[in-house]
Amino acid sequence: MNIGIIGSGYGGAVAALRLAEQGYDVDVIEMGVDWETMPKKNGLVFTKMTAPNERSMWFKTKTQMPFGRLFDIPLIDKNIGWGAGVLDVENFGFMNVYLGHGVGGGSLVNGGMAVVPRQSYFRKILPQIDAGEMFAKYFPRANDTLGVAEPPRDIIGASKYYNFARVAANQAVKAGFQTAFVPNVYDWDYMRQESFNNVERSALNGQVIFGNDHGKKTLPKTYWAKAKATGKVHLKPLTEVLSITQNPDNTFTLKTKTIDFDGRVLKNEELTYDRLIMAAGSIGTSKLLVRAKNTGTIKNLPNETGKRWGPNGNVMVARNMGTATGVYQAGIPAMGVTNWDDSPNSVFAEIAPFPAGIELKTGLYLAITENPTLGEFTWNGADQSVGLNWTQQMSAPSVAAAKAFMEKMNAANRGTSNRSDLFEDNKAFSDYFSYHPLGGMIIGEATDLNGEVKGVPNLFVMDGSLIPGRIGVNPFVTITALAERNIDKLISARKFG
């Protein structure tokens, strides 16, 4: 049995490990770098946010930070070299989506916030899945394998690196909101040692969205380490899948392009697999399958292909806190503020750091909202490209919820206000980017209830594209748990022989 997995993020990592444990050989095709094998440059594999280079972003000449301005001046973004860097941003007209490239996918560039959704909301968004089984079996398995841990109270309560979180939590309590300690995959004991300079610094030295050299238990440290140890996993890094063709015998042939770090093409190959697992993330998987459907290279792809996409209700907000938030800020968030009740007013706001190295008296929040609006991927036959029909109006429910939430916070804390000098067009609520793309191949709609694509035997989806547009929290634990569930059931059903 010849099994191919496209993508090495959460879904791909789960599939590879569990299949390898069962004795299957799997190829894993990853368009980014295998950073575990990357030599250091200037003492680091990854870069600090304040000193980006060609390793920071995927073939860009300038960084594209979530916000590029400070005091209305474009101070944040910096010119960088051209290379297969770790963070990418896909620009779809109005909506920009941040992605991780490299073995480990999004785990390389996220803040590590490992949140299990409320069970009631999970049931609302994914009623087709047995929530009882997920919460009893697969969420615990995902958390355990990912190395998730609660933030320790001494660090959050006493460290100078989390003063920003304490100030924000204090103001949230005054506004009547609930606060929450948010589990994370960062090694908190490592962070204690970092704070006293006993070990090389990472999260305390401005590393997060361009990767962490230390401390963070990314997929290469957890799932991929175990998968590689089986000897059954064959990684093909820096290899992009250009197209997928279904053969008459229901195998799949991939046209691929392998490059070096600088982007020079090393080879073009055709690879054929008996079974194919799509794990390129919501954007990657949806784009490949929308292309295959519209160019006719895979017959019988369902009409639901590329449908019901959303940005997890992401809205970023910055507030003038009226008090010092700290020159020293850890790159890893550890607290959240919430009024979540599953209604359209629901907000779960991650208290995000703003590690600028100067006192800005600013609080930053990534608000996750309950926005029922969903978009879809589109096909442009003229230039053979895949688009996304997300508009500003579609973000409006998210902005409304975040605005009401932050206004309540400002009203309860005299001297505080929203900042509008960071985001594009002087927006106080950034409605034009997402860290959490979800949807495009919804489980039970475009696929069956185990992730096998309807009408296309031997083709499986194993990533965030299975989830319809939002899940109420940072989604990677849900993606991981759902992949654990699906691969479990697919193996039991002998879908891989």
Next chain:
Amino acid sequence: MIHDMKKVQVTRRQALLASACALPAALLPAITPAFADVVFAGEAGGISIEVADPPINWDSYEPNYTLAIYNGQNGDQVGDKELGYGCLPQNLVLTNKGTSPVSGISGTFSLQMRDLGTDAKSSAGTDATRATSNGREGFTVVDTHSKNSNGGGVFTWRYAGTVQPGERVELPLKYYVNYPFANVDYEVLLTASVDGQDDAASRLGTVKGFAYYW
């Protein structure tokens, strides 16, 4: 993890001898057989160590500066009601996770200081925050006056009591500085381990700056 701390092992023979010497001779025959059921630290891995969290006011999300700091020479409390108090780990905590009582437990801990404002090693110069035991019978701390590779002051500790299976024993700490002392706001990292075990537990705390010249 810190692996290079000086280890002080209390052997079964030393512990038995020390215990025997502390008891009236008339009681020895009755007590001695009970030692047969006691496992000594280093012979069993049943003891785990934690460092207690510093006290935090979770209503306001602010450190509680409630633990007094003392003058190491004369034992007086330093500072006034505002200064001279720390938000610091108050206890080492031993838990017997095994199935036999454990006695003769010892280990080490280290204390590091770091200035809040400059994020540099403490301006007190020599990691001047020290610690000793604080009232628990049988709990002793010895300042080795040496430093580990991170520059933290190294202390040995010993608990002479017996920890029963499932029992959790808090060993309170008392912090002191030596005169003269001056420091801006600073943080403290306490890292503790049990002899014979590789794992270490650590917690940090924070102290408002104070000067103690008089």
